[in-house]
Each structure stands twice: as structure tokens, then as C-alpha cells.
Amino acid sequence: MAEREPEVEFKKETVSKLLSSFFKEDKTKLSGDAALLMAEMLKVFVQEAAMRSMKQAESEDCDQVDIEHFEKILPQLLLDF
Amino acid sequence: MSVEKEAIHQRLKAAVHYTVGRMCQRMGEDHRREFSRQVIAAIAETTFRQCDVFAKDLEAFARHAKRSTVSPEDVKLAARRSTALSIFIQNKSEELNQEQRDSKKKNTGKRKSRDTEEESRE
Numbered sequence: 001m002a003e004r005e006p007e008v009e010f011k012k013e014t015v016s017k018l019l020s021s022f023f024k025e026d027k028t029k030l031s032g033d034a035a036l037l038m039a040e041m042l043k044v045f046v047q048e049a050a051m052r053s054m055k056q057a058e059s060e061d062c063d064q065v066d067i068e069h070f071e072k073i074l075p076q077l078l079l080d081f
Numbered sequence: 082m083s084v085e086k087e088a089i090h091q092r093l094k095a096a097v098h099y100t101v102g103r104m105c106q107r108m109g110e111d112h113r114r115e116f117s118r119q120v121i122a123a124i125a126e127t128t129f130r131q132c133d134v135f136a137k138d139l140e141a142f143a144r145h146a147k148r149s150t151v152s153p154e155d156v157k158l159a160a161r162r163s164t165a166l167s168i169f170i171q172n173k174s175e176e177l178n179q180e181q182r183d184s185k186k187k188n189t190g191k192r193k194s195r196d197t198e199e200e201s202r203e
Contacts, residue, residue, distance in 0.1 A: 007107075017089070019136040021090060024137070028144075028149055028151065029149060029150045029151065031151060033174070034156050036177060037157075037177070040173050041135070041159070041166070042131075045131060047108070049128070053116070054112060054116075057114060064116075065109070065114055066117050067117065070123050071123075080163050081166070
């Protein structure tokens with residue numbers, strides 16, 4: 001297959017339900033566009049988490065990305081977001 | 082937390098876990114490294130918890146603007162901590178607006194058949 005499959009993304013509906021479930025007030029809603037933008041933001045969050053963990057594993061010469069690699073990059077990841 | 086809410090969260094967690102897993106798999110393929118299952122679970126869990134943080138922020142921003150519906154402006158604010166992220170989200174927002182303007186132009190010309198085509202794409 002020469003063509004690249006479409007990128008993995010968060011579904012708009014999942015993001016919408018997810019964020020809505022954490023709202024404190026019942027009346028708070030999420031607009032469609034805001035849901036789409038949040039889906040993008042979450043995608044970036046996961047990509048950053050994965051990329052940074054992978055770079056950490058690479059810098060330690062490890063073949064597999066393990067939990068310790070993730071733990072090391074987690075504090076900065078949370079601060080950056 | 083009520084039993085229902087707990088059940089909803091479980092399902093949402095599973096959905097997040099699934100998408101995170103696929104993303105990590107893709108990335109691993111691209112860079113010839115594997116992500117352990119623990120890491121994928123940890124990233125999924127962290128993402129899930131980060132949504133709580135985002136949601137509370139978004140709700141506070143909307144309320145501050147005296148709105149009950151979270152808008153793209155609130156999302157842009159939520160992305161303020163990192164310049165790169167902020168610019169990225171602003172660009173995505175612009176793209177969205179452009180797409181909507183384009184689809185409106187199309188719709189004024191041709192009606193019903195276009196509408197259903199747009200809807201099925203979503």
C-alpha cells in the first residue's frame with residue numbers, strides 16, 4: 001500500500017462527552033468547534049507524551065519505551081500544558 | 082460519584098485508551114520502537130486526567146465571559162501555556178473557520194444534495 005492511512009484522531013463525540021462529564025455545572029455545554037479544537041489539543045498531548053517518552057528511551061539506548069521513560073518526562077509534560 | 086457516572090467514565094477511559102494505543106502503535110512503527118503496554122496505559126490515564134483539568138479551565142473561562150457554552154476562544158486560552166501550542170490551536174481555529182466559510186459558499190449554490198454530503202462526512 002503506497003498511501004498512508006488517515007491519521008489517528010480523537011472522535012469529536014468522544015471528546016465532547018469526555019469534557020462534558022467533568023463540567024461542574026449541568027448548564028455548561030461545549031460548542032462543536034470547541035470540541036474539534038480540543039480533539040486536536042488532546043492529539044498533541046498524546047503525541048508529546050509519546051514522542052518525549054520515546055526520545056527518553058532513545059537517549060538511554062533502550063529498544064522498548066517503558067514506564068520509567070514516561071515517568072521521567074511526565075513532570076515537564078504537565079507543566080508545558 | 083454515582084454508579085452511572087462511573088460507568089460513563091469507564092467507557093470513556095476505554096475509548097481514550099484505544100485511541101492512545103493506536104497513536105502509540107503508529108509512532109512506534111514510524112520510529113521502529115515499541116511502547117510497552119504499561120506506558121500506553123499510563124499515557125491514556127494521564128490524558129484522561131488532563132481532560133478534567135482542561136474541562137474545569139474551559140468551564141471557568143466560559144463562565145468568566147458570562148457564557149454557558151464553551152467556545153473556541155476558551156480553548157485558545159486553555160492553550161496559552163506553550164507558545165507553540167497556542168499558535169497551533171489558533172491556526173486550527175482559522176482552518177475551521179475557513180472550512181465553514183467555504184462550505185457556506187458551496188451551499189448557497191447547490192442545496193439538498195450538498196448538505197447531506199457534508200453531514201455524512203462529519
